[in-house]
Amino acid sequence: MSYSTAPTNNGKGKPKKQRLELTWIGKDEEIKLEPRILIEDPEKSYGDPNTENMLIHGDNLLALKALEQDYAGKVKCIYIDPPYNTGSAFEHYDDGIEHSLWLNLMKPRIEILRNLLNQNGSLWISIDDNEAHYLKVLCDEIFRRSNFVANVVWQKRTSPDMRATIGAGHDHILVYAKDILSFKKIIKPLPKTEKQKATYKNPDNDPRGPWASSDFTAQGFRPNQMYSITTPGGVVYEPPEGRCWKNIESVFLNSVGEGRIWFGKDGKGVPRRKTYLSESEGQNAWTWWPNTEVGHNQEAKKEINTLFGPANAFDTPKPERLIKRIVELTTIEGDLVLDSFLGSGTTSAVAHKMDRKHIGIELGEHANTHCIPRLKKVVDGTDGLPLSESLGWRGGGGFKFYNLAPSLLRKDKYDNWIIDEKYNANMLAAAMCKHEGFRFSPHEELYWKQGKSTETDYIFVTTAFVTVEQLDKIHEEMSSEESLLICAKSFAPECEDRYTNITIKKIPQMILGKCEYGQDNYDLNIIESTEKIAEDQDITDEDNE
Numbered sequence: 075m076s077y078s079t080a081p082t083n084n085g086k087g088k089p090k091k092q093r094l095e096l097t098w099i100g101k102d103e104e105i106k107l108e109p110r111i112l113i114e115d116p117e118k119s120y121g122d123p124n125t126e127n128m129l130i131h132g133d134n135l136l137a138l139k140a141l142e143q144d145y146a147g148k149v150k151c152i153y154i155d156p157p158y159n160t161g162s163a164f165e166h167y168d169d170g171i172e173h174s175l176w177l178n179l180m181k182p183r184i185e186i187l188r189n190l191l192n193q194n195g196s197l198w199i200s201i202d203d204n205e206a207h208y209l210k211v212l213c214d215e216i217f218r219r220s221n222f223v224a225n226v227v228w229q230k231r232t233s234p235d236m237r238a239t240i241g242a243g244h245d246h247i248l249v250y251a252k253d254i255l256s257f258k259k260i261i262k263p264l265p266k267t268e269k270q271k272a273t274y275k276n277p278d279n280d281p282r283g284p285w286a287s288s289d290f291t292a293q294g295f296r297p298n299q300m301y302s303i304t305t306p307g308g309v310v311y312e313p314p315e316g317r318c319w320k321n322i323e324s325v326f327l328n329s330v331g332e333g334r335i336w337f338g339k340d341g342k343g344v345p346r347r348k349t350y351l352s353e354s355e356g357q358n359a360w361t362w363w364p365n366t367e368v369g370h371n372q373e374a375k376k377e378i379n380t381l382f383g384p385a386n387a388f389d390t391p392k393p394e395r396l397i398k399r400i401v402e403l404t405t406i407e408g409d410l411v412l413d414s415f416l417g418s419g420t421t422s423a424v425a426h427k428m429d430r431k432h433i434g435i436e437l438g439e440h441a442n443t444h445c446i447p448r449l450k451k452v453v454d455g456t457d458g459l460p461l462s463e464s465l466g467w468r469g470g471g472g473f474k475f476y477n478l479a480p481s482l483l484r485k486d487k488y489d490n491w492i493i494d495e496k497y498n499a500n501m502l503a504a505a506m507c508k509h510e511g512f513r514f515s516p517h518e519e520l521y522w523k524q525g526k527s528t529e530t531d532y533i534f535v536t537t538a539f540v541t542v543e544q545l546d547k548i549h550e551e552m553s554s555e556e557s558l559l560i561c562a563k564s565f566a567p568e569c570e571d572r573y574t575n576i577t578i579k580k581i582p583q584m585i586l587g588k589c590e591y592g593q594d595n596y597d598l599n600i601i602e603s604t605e606k607i608a609e610d611q612d613i614t615d616e617d618n619e
């Protein structure tokens with residue numbers, strides 16, 4: 075860590091203001107990210123066809139970049155559990171890379187994750203002592219120190235590791251808010267556990283229901299809170315030494331009138347205040363999360379064994395109860411939860427069972443071998459895990475599976491980003507067909523028939539501006555039983571409701587992509603046709619070069 079003191083203006087004028095920052099090799103190297111497309115693989119999607127839940131197979135930096143266009147500011151809770159950089163070799167992914175490299179991997183990802191959060195959203199990062207303290211400083215820089223919420227200590231083990239000098243009994247969970255003030259307004263108290271609820275009783279048949287009693291004294295000497303109390307059984311009490319009663323006398327008498335003060339069964343006890351279960355909100359969370367409340371590593375392994383069998387286990391899962399607590403503190407039903415290091419799929423599975431929307435990203439093959447089967451079981455209501463039982467989850471919903479398409483762009487000889495000619499017109503059309511559930515099968519003569527879903531339902535993809543005249547011309551060529559979906563980059567507003575058998579909509583930003591290097595308008599020449607519409611296409615690859 076260092077204070078940056080060097081003047082950044084070649085010694086002229088005032089030096090740049092000093093700031094505390096963590097520096098490492100490669101920190102300031104620019105990362106070139108070209109836009110990538112997420113393409114749905116309908117054969118791997120499952121359940122409700124209208125679901126917004128996404129399971130993405132691919133590198134999370136590229137996938138997050140692809141999501142940024144449509145999801146910036148929309149995610150309420152992000153949980154990530156990145157490789158801890160411990161040097162262990164896990165079966166399903168590499169862990170243990172040089173510290174600077176690890177920080178270089180994390181920084182751009184956390185920057186995009188922050189962009190995805192909405193104003194009252196929060197990021198929760200599981201990490202252990204190998205990188206926790208470096209990660210904290212990195213996150214302070216990205217989020218600002220004032221948006222640091224807490225370092226939760228999760229008790230991950232049940233007993234010390236006898237091989238270690240001082241064994242790690244906990245992981246850290248670093249918590250950051252997009253905006254601390256907004257986050258404070260939405261974070262919820264923890265609901266009472268059954269054990270806590272059981273401490274509420276109703277020995278006097280109070281119509282307000284079960285209650286627990288608490289001390290009616292406060293520390294110090296406040297003259298108007300120093301009075302004698304005579305109990306219904308006739309015993310007189312004064313405040314104990316160094317203390318006063320909790321309220322002034324009139325408030326106390328009012329509470330007695332309402333039956334909110336307890337003097338013991340015989341009416342002779344020291345007064346105590348009643349707190350009703352129905353009126354108590356639960357407790358604010360604190361940073362100590364014992365495994366009795368949120369599970370431990372062995373519990374997570376057991377869950378994985380239940381799901382996949384011991385032969386097909388996943389090395390580093392988190393227990394469902396741990397994720398449940400994060401989701402329940404920070405979100406309500408319908409909110410969007412994201413995990414970009416999905417592993418065996420725990421976050422998506424838990425969010426789904428709690429009726430939250432979810433996006434999960436996983437690089438490894440276990441996106442296929444673990445995440446898909448796990449989420450299918452969740453959708454079917456057959457995962458057989460204790461959390462499903464306690465939530466009363468019976469199944470429902472669905473998820474869509476996406477792959478990252480190959481890169482759209484390459485550099486030309488002048489170092490400009492251009493559409494790779496390998497990514498030709500047909501590939502984009504094919505990508506859109508997949509996205510919209512059509513089969514890519516270009517018609518030999520009619521350029522607007524690029525794909526179909528039935529013998530009469532067609533799709534046409536264009537990045538040209540579609541005018542009313544062009545639409546009329548296409549309509550003339552259609553037979554009355556045919557329908558057409560046009561996916562265009564832009565179109566005249568009158569096109570929208572002009573024909574009942576033609577639907578026109580914009581190609582999602584996610585698919586067009588937005589290049590971050592100065593150019594944000596890659597007009598893809600995606601139809602090769604002599605028709606007017608093709609002539610109107612703005613830029614071809616050749617133009618770019």
Ligand SMILES: C[S@@+](CC[C@H](N)C(=O)[O-])C[C@H]1O[C@@H](n2cnc3c(N)ncnc32)[C@H](O)[C@@H]1O
Nearest residue numbers: 133134155167391392415417418420436437438
């Ligand atoms: C510690 S595991 C997450 C375990 C998860 N919390 C669970 O309960 O199963 C970390 C995961 O991050 C994935 N991962 C590592 N680098 C990635 C990347 N660049 N993009 C997407 N996933 C990545 C690994 O393949 C691994 O599955």
